[in-house]
Amino acid sequence: EAGVTQFPSHSVIEKGQTVTLRCDPISGHDNLYWYRRVMGKEIKFLLHFVKESKQDESGMPNNRFLAERTGGTYSTLKVQPAELEDSGVYFCASSQGFPQETQYFGPGTRLLVL
Amino acid sequence: ILNVEQSPQSLHVQEGDSTNFTCSFPSSNFYALHWYRWETAKSPEALFVMTLNGDEKKKGRISATLNTKEGYSYLYIKGSQPEDSATYLCAFKDSGYSTLTFGKGTMLLVSP
Numbered sequence: 001e002a003g004v005t006q007f008p009s010h011s012v013i014e015k016g017q018t019v020t021l022r023c024d025p026i027s028g029h030d031n032l033y034w035y036r037r038v039m040g041k042e043i044k045f046l047l048h049f050v051k052e053s054k055q056d057e058s059g060m061p062n063n064r065f066l067a068e069r070t071g072g073t074y075s076t077l078k079v080q081p082a083e084l085e086d087s088g089v090y091f092c093a094s095s096q097g098f099p100q101e102t103q104y105f106g107p108g109t110r111l112l113v114l
Numbered sequence: 115i116l117n118v119e120q121s122p123q124s125l126h127v128q129e130g131d132s133t134n135f136t137c138s139f140p141s142s143n144f145y146a147l148h149w150y151r152w153e154t155a156k157s158p159e160a161l162f163v164m165t166l167n168g169d170e171k172k173k174g175r176i177s178a179t180l181n182t183k184e185g186y187s188y189l190y191i192k193g194s195q196p197e198d199s200a201t202y203l204c205a206f207k208d209s210g211y212s213t214l215t216f217g218k219g220t221m222l223l224v225s226p
């Protein structure tokens with residue numbers, strides 16, 4: 001069974017540019033999560049989809065971040081326009097549906113904003 | 115704001131040593147405690163999901179215990195090997211939320 005995949009693995013952009021990150025969850029997983037780890041800090045929650053609906057987006061930093069999950073399959077996270085403080089590792093995770101169940105993580109996208 | 119603390123921040127041991135780290139979390143509204151093993155540039159690997167006070171779980175040389183009343187979990191590695199080198203993350207799940215709240219992790223280095 002394929003795990004959670006993320007694309008691209010790395011992205012280097014200039015301040016003010018736009019970047020779109022993609023996550024493909026494990027097939028059949030209704031729950032999809034986005035997290036971010038800024039260097040030296042803990043992994044922090046951004047938002048949670050159940051199928052195509054946003055269940056919780058309380059962790060989204062501001063309106064420069066837009067997440068979508070059309071059709072309830074893969075998800076994209078767009079940052080527009082990117083700022084220096086957006087640099088970090090963006091993780092996606094998926095789970096089957098039970099609250100206590102394991103969240104399976106992708107390898108992350110390393111974003112550097114110059 | 116939920117506070118999850120992990121100690122030590124980093125640890126350097128010799129091959130064959132046994133070691134343990136601590137994860138502290140709020141003792142109220144406990145739902146679950148997750149442990150992950152993360153090697154940089156790879157996916158964090160799920161180790162355990164712990165839900166009941168007194169839980170003990172084991173996976174090979176790695177085991178974990180849970181005390182929800184006092185708000186801590188221990189992760190033990192018996193006979194550390196160089197391939198155990200990684201950052202070990204714990205994440206707390208509050209019953210009122212769907213999100214995981216992570217600690218900063220314990221970075222383990224095992225020298226041959």
